[in-house]
Amino acid sequence: MASGNKLLDVASVRVACGDCSLSKLCVPMGLEAADMDRLDTLMKRPRPLRRGEHLFRAGDRFHSIYAVRSGSVKSYTPCHDGSEQVIGFHLPGELVGLDAIESEEHVCAARVLETTSVCVLPFDRIQEIACEVPSLQRQFLRLMSKELAHEEAMLMLLGKASAEERLATFLLSLAQRFKARGFSETEFNLSMSRHDIGNYLGLAVETVSRMFSKLQEDGVLSVHRKNIRIHEPARLRSMLRLDENRSVARCG
Amino acid sequence: MASGNKLLDVASVRVACGDCSLSKLCVPMGLEAADMDRLDTLMKRPRPLRRGEHLFRAGDRFHSIYAVRSGSVKSYTPCHDGSEQVIGFHLPGELVGLDAIESEEHVCAARVLETTSVCVLPFDRIQEIACEVPSLQRQFLRLMSKELAHEEAMLMLLGKASAEERLATFLLSLAQRFKARGFSETEFNLSMSRHDIGNYLGLAVETVSRMFSKLQEDGVLSVHRKNIRIHEPARLRSMLRLDENRSVARCG
């Protein structure tokens, strides 16, 4: 539908890394203006995707990394019993598809949770210019390393934490990431369903729902459908007795 | 203690990537001989570490990546309640410390489980030559990507799998990795304690022990302390009904 929409096409062409408010979180972080321009030339910014559309599916051949520009993305692995495992949620400035570099085939699928625009970075061409722009190479390794550290924090969460701790950690991670993007860290809307949250946190939907209700009864926050208002961030934080050096938040 | 041991020193100096049977799994994979030599010149091979010694601790400043040469390494995050979360076990040819690139500080600690020798790769210098040797850069990204995919498989395991599935997956992962290193995939010794296995798999020690007993009663394998003999690999594999495209095995 949007393919015929001139307004959107024009808008998406106009945007460049240099103008993008996310550049301090994203791939171009720390790049010279000239190098940013080079990055821009080989990057595509397709029309926005609508809720439910895929960036890629499991098994697709890998050729590009995706950076979320606006909206949000869920990455998940389909299990052969028909169910799926949610691997992560990606907010603006975050990358999707890094886990496919080695196998050259996507192991996850990525589906957008709401209207979402992305930048598409063809991996081979990125690699070519990374050889000439060491700070770009460095930034790529940094982003992958951050992703690794984030997943390790998730391993901790799934290995040790109670349902309450898991949900508290999840909400604080979102809060922190929204804050880093200039949004409120105390009020926001969830773009994912309770089902997805439960799947991500290794909990049944019912448990997620019960924990939301409990946190609300305790006065820590209020929930109205997708809308979350955190009244007492400090109490939410005090619920995670896991390592304080590690944060599940992905953002810097 | 070994620092005064001439024999060990001489032995460790003699080894180079070109002579190393692990080079097809490790950093030098796919490198030209000349580039391998360059890698060798900036790499250190310190004396072997003895059981319980640390490669680094959480909070240490990051400057090197470690490649396991022989033995095995456990990486773990200390929780501030005194307990720890085991993040992974590393066999020869595998890298440790990749998650610290972005924060420039180790988030995990790494401790050797038995007498272990490693190669120490100073990250800054590796990065310098990676700019000139694209295949090295590529290989680094590949190894990090593989690590990411592996941790995602672990997320699946911890999010969905039963105790039996977790242990079966763990044993098959070890078997596969031993095989790739030229060892038996049906008989091997565990270098880690039941406690560490449980911690890694998100299970209590007692549960791990019970599952070992169960698998033995079922005739799938026999356990004698650290020694494992897998009698029926096929039945072990049939226990994991998670996604077959994804393996928790780290090796290629």
Place this chain on the structure above:
DNA sequence: GCGGCGCCTTGACACAGATCAAAATTAGAC
């Protein structure tokens, strides 16, 4: 505005695995 559908919430119950307790086995120190 009404009806149907999907998502979310709540309740009742069951069970896998945690926890507590204690015995058995092994490893290390001397």
Place this chain on the structure above:
DNA sequence: GTCTAATTTTGATCTGTGTCAAGGCGCCGC
């Protein structure tokens, strides 16, 4: 070799969550 501490195994009980079932609510299409 003996003693002591650590690890592992086994048993008994308890509990947090999963599962099943039903009902409520909001959204969308007509």
